[in-house]
Amino acid sequence: MDASNYVIVSPHQHYALVVASEDMLSFPYHLRYELIEFAVYILTTRGLGLTPLHGACVGRAGRGVLLLGGSGAGKSTLALHSFLQGLDFVAEDAVLVQSDNLLATGVANYLHVTEDALHFIEDKEAECWIREAPTIRRRSGVQKFEADLRYGPGKSADAPLQLVATVFLSRQVADDPGALLRPIPKYDIAAKLSADQPYAASLPGWSCFQQQLVKMGAYELRRGNHPIAAVEALRQLLR
Template sequence: MTTTTDATDPTADPFGEGSPLAHAARWTVLGACFHVVSDSAALLALAAQACASLPAHRFGAVAPMFHVELRLGAPRDTVYALPPRVRTQAGAGVLCGVMDAANHVVVSPGQRRALVSVSADMLERHPYHVRYELMEFALYLLAARGQDLVPLHGACFGFGGRGVLVLGPTGAGKSTLALHALLEGLDFVAEDGVFVEPKTMRATGLANYLHVRDDALHWAEGAPHRWLASSPVILRRSGVAKREADLRIGPGRLATAPLDLAAVVMLSDQPASGPARRSLPRDEAVARLHADQPYAAGQPHWQRFVDGAVERGVYRLDRQAHPRDALRALRPLLDADAAVA
């Protein structure tokens, strides 16, 4: 008896494993090489917005390889004013982030692989959330878990191979300070997510976009102001509207390699009433770092990062009258020959 199988029969390939992934690209970011394949040119183009034309940061001579699949599903009738928040879960060695049944990401750090599934309607109507909350979710998890990096919500910039890690609560001014560091010609690593190799205390990140509110635009003049003002507006989950300015076409320099952290700076939203910057004693520094970074504090290499941060110095920086004053207070930390108070 001879039987034939209809290639269009969904029961022949219920998981879609046979669908071709004809589009591919490779980018070296976050210390690793990401091989990204997709069945959609549009999805791969969106991934390029996150990864293309960035400095190839590496922690070693050979960058580890990770594989990411981007798969596009059929459009649906569901219309979201704002996509559902990503719900996370883990088990059996995989990590998941789920918006809904058609839009989710599955990451297997052990296999160094991730799958991002996106419906056509979500790609068309909410590309920012697809890129930021699904694609970058996969990149960040693979890079951090696959290289034993500590993931931090903060900013990083510096010069001469040395950097400062800037942490602090929402509204403390991290983005505005990062903008001024860029305008002052410092080497830029990241404004939102920073990843630190704890054994060397070197920091990397995706230097793709800067997110600032319109009230920060008055700090810039001329071409930088035009760059910010012409950037699209995105709505963050907090409800705050921000300009998303592409750092690859703007002013300033992107750090060509991970920066060696010289110090960690905790921004305060309190106006300065004394010295702009003060060193924190160990116990206070440890407590503040833990409170500021609850997710990172639960990761395996947190204690080694904390020890490295305290060794280099953890500082509190109160709010200054002008961001330029804050940068002036930080610059001695980046000077290898300066006596740091």
């Protein structure tokens, strides 16, 4: 970032040095996001060989669902309600997957949700937990609450989850509120994955990893009347 705030990473040694000035301590979000998390993700991807995906992941009983979709598709909102409804939480922004066995992990530290996502929360304690959280502003300009998962009512996954399906979130409202999931034809999955994950698609080993996700299967999840309906649709995949 500048002469007093920088990261040195040596992936083959599994080592990183983070240097931050005293002034930077007044900007904890930028310190964590621009320096510390940068070092973590470089080490996990280049040092451990994990595939980094921009998405979310939730699950139960050791099984997980990978949630993908563009900005505004609703990944954070669905991850929030999955967390509140008792599903195990892995991550809502960056998911790291072992290419050989499709075990998914992540840095489960915060939930980032917009004001609009709170309209569907019926638990007042859960709503207060989020409203009392500090706010951050993404590079896109979107402002979000940054809720610390350690103080939330749900639980984080205590081990990596075995992926059983990939779900692409759609902004489109479902014609039938009782049928939100639609299987994606296998011949369409590879192209959707590459378009959704341009950074991961540029890394070595993407082709083999992509083939595994295609074999596993993928779905489109359209919007229902309430985010809880989407959570129930995910439960169907996790049985």
